[in-house]
Amino acid sequence: MNAENQRLRGMLSQVSSNYSALQMHLVALMQQQQNSTAHDGTQEREILDRKSQEKKEENGGATVQRQFLDLGPAREIDDLSNTSTEERTPSGSLTKKIGRVESPESDSCGPNKIPKLNPSKPVDQSTVATMKKARVSVRVRSEAPMISDGCQWRKYGQKMAKGNPCPRAYYRCTMAVGCPVRKQVQRCAEDKTILTTTYEGTHNHPLPPAAMAMASTTSAAASMLLSGSMPSADGLMNPNFLARTILPYSSNMATISASAPFPTVTLDLTHSPNPLQLQRVPPTQYQVPFPVPPQNFVSAPTSQMPQVFGQAMVNQSKFSGLQSSQNIEQIQPPQHHHSFADISAATAAITADPNFTAALAAAITSIMGGSRPDIGDTPNNNTSTSNKSSSFLEN
DNA sequence: CGCTTTTGACCTGCGC
DNA sequence: GCGCAGGTCAAAAGCG
Numbered sequence: 001m002n003a004e005n006q007r008l009r010g011m012l013s014q015v016s017s018n019y020s021a022l023q024m025h026l027v028a029l030m031q032q033q034q035n036s037t038a039h040d041g042t043q044e045r046e047i048l049d050r051k052s053q054e055k056k057e058e059n060g061g062a063t064v065q066r067q068f069l070d071l072g073p074a075r076e077i078d079d080l081s082n083t084s085t086e087e088r089t090p091s092g093s094l095t096k097k098i099g100r101v102e103s104p105e106s107d108s109c110g111p112n113k114i115p116k117l118n119p120s121k122p123v124d125q126s127t128v129a130t131m132k133k134a135r136v137s138v139r140v141r142s143e144a145p146m147i148s149d150g151c152q153w154r155k156y157g158q159k160m161a162k163g164n165p166c167p168r169a170y171y172r173c174t175m176a177v178g179c180p181v182r183k184q185v186q187r188c189a190e191d192k193t194i195l196t197t198t199y200e201g202t203h204n205h206p207l208p209p210a211a212m213a214m215a216s217t218t219s220a221a222a223s224m225l226l227s228g229s230m231p232s233a234d235g236l237m238n239p240n241f242l243a244r245t246i247l248p249y250s251s252n253m254a255t256i257s258a259s260a261p262f263p264t265v266t267l268d269l270t271h272s273p274n275p276l277q278l279q280r281v282p283p284t285q286y287q288v289p290f291p292v293p294p295q296n297f298v299s300a301p302t303s304q305m306p307q308v309f310g311q312a313m314v315n316q317s318k319f320s321g322l323q324s325s326q327n328i329e330q331i332q333p334p335q336h337h338h339s340f341a342d343i344s345a346a347t348a349a350i351t352a353d354p355n356f357t358a359a360l361a362a363a364i365t366s367i368m369g370g371s372r373p374d375i376g377d378t379p380n381n382n383t384s385t386s387n388k389s390s391s392f393l394e395n
Numbered sequence: 396c397g398c399t400t401t402t403g404a405c406c407t408g409c410g411c
Numbered sequence: 412g413c414g415c416a417g418g419t420c421a422a423a424a425g426c427g
Contacts, residue, residue: 155400
């Protein structure tokens with residue numbers, strides 16, 4: 001990591017110097033152009049204009065440079081990590097970060113629309129692509145053909161998947177024209193009471209509270225996967241981010257899959273861990289055992305999913321800035337208002353407990369660090385990683 | 396009549 | 412190049 005950091009610093013300084021040289025060249029060219037086109041201005045006027053132009057260039061340069069710095073992986077993860085901090089208000093760089101992630105997705109929805117991306121930020125292109133590809137899979141015990149997540153879906157296809165007698169259904173979000181979000185629903189071959197729903201994409205429209213939960217979870221997981229996919233990223237932030245944004249809402253397990261073709265986070269919300277499930281997880285996936293939350297953490301749900309993701313909604317809405325809570329209430333009053341309040345309080349209490357978060361971070365990072373060599377850490381760095389993770393949590 | 400579901404055809408990526 | 416599997420399209424059918 002240090003070597004990687006040094007390398008990135010070197011690259012940054014080189015790019016910065018290149019930029020400075022280019023900027024100076026541009027200023028010189030503009031001065032030259034001014035000299036050739038200014039016919040009736042006095043010399044003093046020219047000097048003033050030149051100074052003003054240089055000042056503009058300086059300001060613009062600083063802006064561009066800051067934008068470039070914002071692309072730094074460490075900063076990206078820093079912001080993502082901070083995003084999960086309860087006290088953080090959804091403003092400033094936080095909003096900018098989330099918005100930067102979300103807006104290209106929205107822009108790409110319209111036909112023939114070119115995403116409003118700064119050409120000097122090529123990383124954003126890959127960011128968009130990764131965010132599109134990132135998936136969040138949810139496993140839940142349900143007899144219903146499809147879990148109710150608050151969104152309106154239209155089925156557009158069904159296929160028989162290999163090795164599974166149950167067909168896989170494909171749904172598309174119909175809450176807004178051109179919404180790119182899709183999901184796949186399939187029953188587990190081993191246990192047909194388990195329903196696996198895989199979400200892909202980010203909504204480009206306001207969402208009702210129940211749908212906000214899933215959307216936020218998807219976005220959070222996608223952000224985490226994005227940071228993990230970057231070679232120089234500090235992958236150890238990812239489990240923290242995951243833990244603080246997603247895991248508290250799962251009952252016992254989350255699985256991160258970096259296997260091709262798409263990075264996937266699997267939230268196992270089946271209350272009783274099935275040994276078959278554990279065996280079925282391929283070695284390329286990273287299991288994160290998670291203690292079952294207190295009994296009152298989920299308050300007697302008649303249908304599990306809306307309540308479970310209601311927690312995600314309440315928590316995430318405090319920091320994500322993806323959708324304002326005002327919009328939520330305007331769209332549709334919460335159907336589980338009492339539960340949301342209880343869950344919100346419980347979530348806040350848990351996430352505000354530094355011991356809990358630190359222990360959680362240590363547990364996850366120790367597992368992740370020992371079984372995920374491609375994420376940028378060695379198996380022997382558990383101690384340092386835990387410390388670093390804790391420091392991030394404290395931030 | 397408008398929307399959703401069904402379902403076979405088609406497209407695409409990947410492994411051999 | 413070929414076959415397979417996953418994913419999507421779109422016309423037909425179903426439904427309220």
